[in-house]
Amino acid sequence: xxxxxxYLDAATAAPLHPVARQALLAALEDGWAxxxxxxSQARRARQLLDAAxxxxxxxxxxxxxxxxxxxxxxxxxxxxxxxxxxxxxxxGATLVHSAIEHSAVLHAAERHxxxxxxxxxxxxxxxxxxxxxxxxxxxxxxxVALAALITASHEVGTVQPVAEAxxxxxxxxxxxxxxxxxxxxxxxxxxxxxxxxxxxHKWGGPPGVGLLAVRKGTRWESPWPADEREGGRTPGVVNLxxxxxxxxxxxxxxxxxxxxxxxxxxxxxxxxxxxAAEVPDVEVVxxxxxxxxxxxxxxCLYVDxxxxxxxxxxxxxxxxxxxxxxxxxLRPSHVLEAMGVLSHGNVRVSLHRDTTESDVERFLAxxxxxxxxxxxxxxxxxx
Amino acid sequence: xxxxxxxxxxxxxxxxxxAAARRMPQVPVxxxxxxxxxxxxxxxxxxxxxRMRGQEFLGAVTGPDGPAYxxxxxx
Numbered sequence: 001x002x003x004x005x006x007y008l009d010a011a012t013a014a015p016l017h018p019v020a021r022q023a024l025l026a027a028l029e030d031g032w033a034x035x036x037x038x039x040s041q042a043r044r045a046r047q048l049l050d051a052a053x054x055x056x057x058x059x060x061x062x063x064x065x066x067x068x069x070x071x072x073x074x075x076x077x078x079x080x081x082x083x084x085x086x087x088x089x090x091x092g093a094t095l096v097h098s099a100i101e102h103s104a105v106l107h108a109a110e111r112h113x114x115x116x117x118x119x120x121x122x123x124x125x126x127x128x129x130x131x132x133x134x135x136x137x138x139x140x141x142x143x144v145a146l147a148a149l150i151t152a153s154h155e156v157g158t159v160q161p162v163a164e165a166x167x168x169x170x171x172x173x174x175x176x177x178x179x180x181x182x183x184x185x186x187x188x189x190x191x192x193x194x195x196x197x198x199x200x201h202k203w204g205g206p207p208g209v210g211l212l213a214v215r216k217g218t219r220w221e222s223p224w225p226a227d228e229r230e231g232g233r234t235p236g237v238v239n240l241x242x243x244x245x246x247x248x249x250x251x252x253x254x255x256x257x258x259x260x261x262x263x264x265x266x267x268x269x270x271x272x273x274x275x276a277a278e279v280p281d282v283e284v285v286x287x288x289x290x291x292x293x294x295x296x297x298x299x300c301l302y303v304d305x306x307x308x309x310x311x312x313x314x315x316x317x318x319x320x321x322x323x324x325x326x327x328x329x330l331r332p333s334h335v336l337e338a339m340g341v342l343s344h345g346n347v348r349v350s351l352h353r354d355t356t357e358s359d360v361e362r363f364l365a366x367x368x369x370x371x372x373x374x375x376x377x378x379x380x381x382x383x
Numbered sequence: 384x385x386x387x388x389x390x391x392x393x394x395x396x397x398x399x400x401x402a403a404a405r406r407m408p409q410v411p412v413x414x415x416x417x418x419x420x421x422x423x424x425x426x427x428x429x430x431x432x433x434r435m436r437g438q439e440f441l442g443a444v445t446g447p448d449g450p451a452y453x454x455x456x457x458x
Binding site: 281283301302303304323324330331332336337340341342343344345378380383 | 400
């Protein structure tokens with residue numbers, strides 16, 4: 001049976017913004033030279049890079065020389081964590097982070113621990129919101145070099161109390177790094193951070209471009225082999241056409257962000273309400289109010305997550321899952337685990353600028369039948 | 384000590400949860416069933432099932448048979 005395709009996984013990668021496509025094609029013509037050289041082709045490339053940095057910095061509200069382009073959001077997160085820890089090694093060896101950070105941050109933390117450092121994970125509550133009292137105790141402990149907090153959960157959408165967390169870290173002089181991958185280009189950024197990372201393909205830019213902002217006065221030391229490019233913060237020549245496309249689409253996405261938030265947030269409210277009402281034995285997770293405008297997660301009791309993803313895909317719906325059977329490690333999502341919510345039968349739906357109300361309606365119309373069919377196949381109806 | 388043991392070792396989630404959900408209504412109220420389950424998702428999903436179904440989750444124990452989860456039927 002064929003069905004038209006409905007892509008609902010923007011939190012992984014949003015479809016390419018038309019402004020990004022246009023900028024990318026133009027920059028492929030003009031931006032192929034190495035911006036570090038001293039001939040006219042290089043000067044043209046340098047102009048494009050400088051303009052892209054200026055535009056992206058303006059959107060983030062930072063100075064151009066505080067912003068570096070990296071080869072991915074993951075690389076930017078690794079650089080923020082490891083560079084922030086290296087820059088503050090005299091202050092201590094402890095990294096404080098929330099239990100629901102992106103795996104890029106957790107993997108950097110593992111590297112730090114393997115090298116003899118300490119990582120302290122601060123728990124979240126049932127809706128996935130940081131425990132501020134525990135955060136305060138952890139950040140105020142002696143020997144803390146860096147604190148890391150995601151602006152909003154990439155898996156469940158709960159917005160984190162960044163301003164409050166930042167006030168605590170500022171009080172004791174500990175820099176705060178925020179992973180803003182799901183917020184940049186969609187919602188206003190919180191205040192109080194010292195470092196920020198983001199990823200272009202989350203806002204409709206091309207894949208393979210990350211942003212790393214390090215505010216003036218933040219102690220940061222490169223964890224990579226020496227390289228003078230991008231302010232010495234990330235090695236290797238940048239993918240300039242992709243960077244130009246990323247900056248152009250970021251500006252476009254930020255300009256539309258308030259209107260898109262007003263359009264998508266009610267669609268997410270509708271999904272939250274209708275899934276809870278029309279699918280039996282389902283847990284819609286995350287904060288219903290203090291959440292990202294475009295993302296919703298729920299878990300269906302007794303349903304295998306991988307089977308559910310395949311069944312949705314056969315009906316044309318592309319979604320993501322935090323269930324263990326869908327991960328390469330066969331472990332459930334650490335975010336769902338930290339929240340203590342059902343991890344199997346999990347679906348994450350994330351909307352983008354091309355998502356229409358009728359896409360959402362078709363998903364809501366088909367989901368209850370798909371889940372009921374899988375439960376009938378598994379013989380778990382009435383349990 | 385549990386009143387009975389449900390061996391779900393080697394089963395991937397949601398199978399241990401389904402096994403618990405089938406067994407619990409068959410035992411008398413007050414009975415403690417220990418679910419042996421080595422799938423890491425069971426550590427999250429068995430307590431979550433208890434919460435959703437209003438059964439009492441007594442805790443996780445790791446013994447010679449690996450990770451186990453005790454549930455008391457409350458209604």
